[in-house]
Amino acid sequence: MIGFNGKNRVKNINYLKENYDLYLMLFPALAFYFIFRYVPIYGIVLAFKDYKFNLGIMGSPWIGFEVFKDVFRSRMFWQAFRNTLWLNLLALAVGFPLPIIFALILNEIRITGYKRVVQSISYLPHFISWVILYGIILALTARNTGIFNSMLVNLGKDQVNFLTNHAWWLTIFVGSSIWKETGWQAILYMSALTAIDPGLYEAAAIDGAGRWKSLKHITLPGIKGTIVILLILNIGRIMTIGFEKPFLLNNASVNDIGSVLSVYIFTMGIQRAQYSFTTAVGLFQSVINFALLIAADKIAKTLGEEGLFARKEKKNEK
Numbered sequence: 001m002i003g004f005n006g007k008n009r010v011k012n013i014n015y016l017k018e019n020y021d022l023y024l025m026l027f028p029a030l031a032f033y034f035i036f037r038y039v040p041i042y043g044i045v046l047a048f049k050d051y052k053f054n055l056g057i058m059g060s061p062w063i064g065f066e067v068f069k070d071v072f073r074s075r076m077f078w079q080a081f082r083n084t085l086w087l088n089l090l091a092l093a094v095g096f097p098l099p100i101i102f103a104l105i106l107n108e109i110r111i112t113g114y115k116r117v118v119q120s121i122s123y124l125p126h127f128i129s130w131v132i133l134y135g136i137i138l139a140l141t142a143r144n145t146g147i148f149n150s151m152l153v154n155l156g157k158d159q160v161n162f163l164t165n166h167a168w169w170l171t172i173f174v175g176s177s178i179w180k181e182t183g184w185q186a187i188l189y190m191s192a193l194t195a196i197d198p199g200l201y202e203a204a205a206i207d208g209a210g211r212w213k214s215l216k217h218i219t220l221p222g223i224k225g226t227i228v229i230l231l232i233l234n235i236g237r238i239m240t241i242g243f244e245k246p247f248l249l250n251n252a253s254v255n256d257i258g259s260v261l262s263v264y265i266f267t268m269g270i271q272r273a274q275y276s277f278t279t280a281v282g283l284f285q286s287v288i289n290f291a292l293l294i295a296a297d298k299i300a301k302t303l304g305e306e307g308l309f310a311r312k313e314k315k316n317e318k
Contacts, residue, residue: 047280067280077281080264081239083257087173087246088238095178096234100227102182103189104219108211119190122183130244133180137163137172137249164253173249173258188230189223196222228305236293239285261285 016023042057047067049060071077102122109115125133140147141162149159162168196218204214243262250258261281269278293308300307 044279044283046276047283049276051276067276068284070277071280071284076259076264079256080259080261084239084241084260084262086257087170087260088241090170091174091177092234092238094174095182096231098178098182099185100189100223103186103193103223104215106186106190107193107219119183119186123187124183125180126184128180130242130248133176134245134248137176141168141172161253163249163251166254166257169249169254169258173245177245185230189226192223192226193219225306228300229308232293232296232300232308235296236289238292239288 046057046060048062048064049057050063050066051057051060055061106115106119109118138146141149143149143159143161146162148162152159160168162172200218200222201214204218209217239261241260241262243266246258246260247263247266250263265278265281268274268281297307
């Protein structure tokens with residue numbers, strides 16, 4: 001990192017002058033995060049105030065943790081909390097291993113052209129918005145006009161309410177995410193696989209190791225660090241769920257399992273204008289995520305993995 005103290009001050013200033021264009025390219029990203037990620041942080045104080053629109057954020061009276069007490073007394077909050085946790089755990093258990101498996105399968109394909117076509121097709125769904133995807137789901141699963149129900153009728157079977165049946169709704173909710181994101185997430189593992197030294201596979205082949213043993217002793221250990229880091233990051237988002245998908249897929253019949261925190265915050269904050277209440281919910285959600293992130297990182301380090309935050313090397317003092 002560049003510093004401005006000590007003997008290297010002039011050298012660092014000259015470095016900045018010679019490479020100013022690189023820092024100018026970095027400026028838009030820094031400006032984005034500063035304006036849209038750091039400046040709004042001051043709004044967190046709403047969670048501790050009885051917000052009045054005419055008084056503004058700073059002029060509203062301070063009430064301490066009273067808003068949090070109202071949040072924790074809300075039955076709908078705990079229902080949304082439970083549903084968010086359950087849906088994310090289900091998605092993590094089912095969806096997290098699939099990109100790894102898919103990347104490993106792609107890595108075994110030796111025909112380069114075919115491999116590129118499959119990979120390109122697999123990550124294209126990532127760019128489809130949830131609004132369009134909901135339209136596709138509706139066209140497939142609608143009660144009277146859906147393709148699946150039309151096929152069932154032609155086969156002499158009864159129609160199925162896919163979007164109102166709890167089991168089918170969970171299947172669609174998790175399955176649509178897997179279809180949409182598996183190929184995109186596999187790119188990270190494919191990148192990690194390219195960093196493995198090909199000489200290791202050649203040496204293993206000379207020693208008589210087949211593909212399974214090479215996978216077990218070379219490939220998986222080679223991407224283990226990437227797997228651990230992504231798992232930690234996913235655990236750190238366990239209480240966060242996107243707004244579009246649950247908002248579109250939710251309905252009165254499955255509200256007891258489909259109501260999540262993002263939709264709850266939208267309902268209470270935008271529709272009912274309870275800004276202090278929803279700020280407290282969002283702050284509580286962030287605290288839980290941060291605590292889970294730190295805990296997952298500590299557990300990973302306890303198990304011998306590097307984790308997100310590198311350990312400081314202890315220097316032997318003479």
